[in-house]
Amino acid sequence: MRVQVVDHPLVAHKVSVLRDKNTPSSIFRQLTDELVTLLAYEATREVRTEQVEVVTPVATTMGTSIAKPTPLVVPILRAGLGMLEGMTRLVPTAEVGFLGMARNEETLDIITYADRVPNDLTGRQVFILDPMLATGGTLAEAIKFIFDRGAESVTCICLIAAPEGVERLQKAHGDNDEVHVVLASLDEKLNEKAYIIPGLGDAGDRLYGVTPPPIS
Numbered sequence: 001m002r003v004q005v006v007d008h009p010l011v012a013h014k015v016s017v018l019r020d021k022n023t024p025s026s027i028f029r030q031l032t033d034e035l036v037t038l039l040a041y042e043a044t045r046e047v048r049t050e051q052v053e054v055v056t057p058v059a060t061t062m063g064t065s066i067a068k069p070t071p072l073v074v075p076i077l078r079a080g081l082g083m084l085e086g087m088t089r090l091v092p093t094a095e096v097g098f099l100g101m102a103r104n105e106e107t108l109d110i111i112t113y114a115d116r117v118p119n120d121l122t123g124r125q126v127f128i129l130d131p132m133l134a135t136g137g138t139l140a141e142a143i144k145f146i147f148d149r150g151a152e153s154v155t156c157i158c159l160i161a162a163p164e165g166v167e168r169l170q171k172a173h174g175d176n177d178e179v180h181v182v183l184a185s186l187d188e189k190l191n192e193k194a195y196i197i198p199g200l201g202d203a204g205d206r207l208y209g210v211t212p213p214p215i216s
């Protein structure tokens with residue numbers, strides 16, 4: 001497993017505004033969208049391509065095209081949905097599946113409440129979108145879910161991670177070279193409620209302005 005923290009002043013600036021508790025949902029959504037595009041640029045470096053013939057107005061040349069099967073993007077509902085548009089803007093030919101997952105805030109167990117992902121992912125490069133990697137429970141489960149359907153590789157694009165979550169993924173997938181995690185920030189730690197410190201609070205609530213009932 002490879003972990004990459006994107007070290008760029010624009011990323012650092014936008015993450016700092018996201019963290020601010022006074023940043024309203026409208027700006028939070030916009031910054032999330034912008035950050036995904038910056039992270040996705042790095043995360044897609046190894047996307048499979050093929051050579052194609054291109055006829056310019058003056059010559060014929062060989063060009064590069066994203067190969068089939070096209071990348072599959074999987075946002076983890078709810079918060080990952082805030083990252084979808086930024087990703088598909090950068091990779092418009094990508095296909096999209098959806099996974100609804102929520103952690104029970106008491107037990108920290110993960111509940112998968114929606115599976116809208118194709119059954120057969122044989123040979124596919126999959127990009128999982130979720131802004132927060134806290135205990136790592138959600139992503140560990142999501143990565144396993146995607147590989148169980150036959151995917152070739154999984155790249156997770158997250159905004160903020162806790163070291164505890166990265167360690168959990170290392171334990172689960174450390175020996176798999178086909179797992180890649182791209183982050184905007186690796187924070188200090190988790191607090192006693194498993195929230196990332198300093199973090200930005202609950203990403204879903206901040207994106208959409210509401211706190212849904214607990215899931216069980």
Ligand SMILES: O=P(O)(O)OC[C@H]1O[C@H](OP(=O)(O)OP(=O)(O)O)[C@H](O)[C@@H]1O
Pocket residue numbers: 076077078079080101102103104108130131132133134135136137138139165194202203204205
């Ligand atoms: O690493 P973990 O400890 O599993 O926590 C991270 C998960 O928590 C958040 O989702 P949440 O369960 O709050 O659902 P939501 O997106 O609907 O708010 C976040 O978007 C991750 O999916």
Ligand SMILES: O=c1cc[nH]c(=O)[nH]1
Pocket residue numbers: 079132134194195196197199200201202203204
């Ligand atoms: O800090 C955290 C931890 C889990 N989920 C979030 O949205 N934020």
Ligand SMILES: [Mg+2]
Pocket residue numbers: 079202203204205
């Ligand atoms: Mg939430």
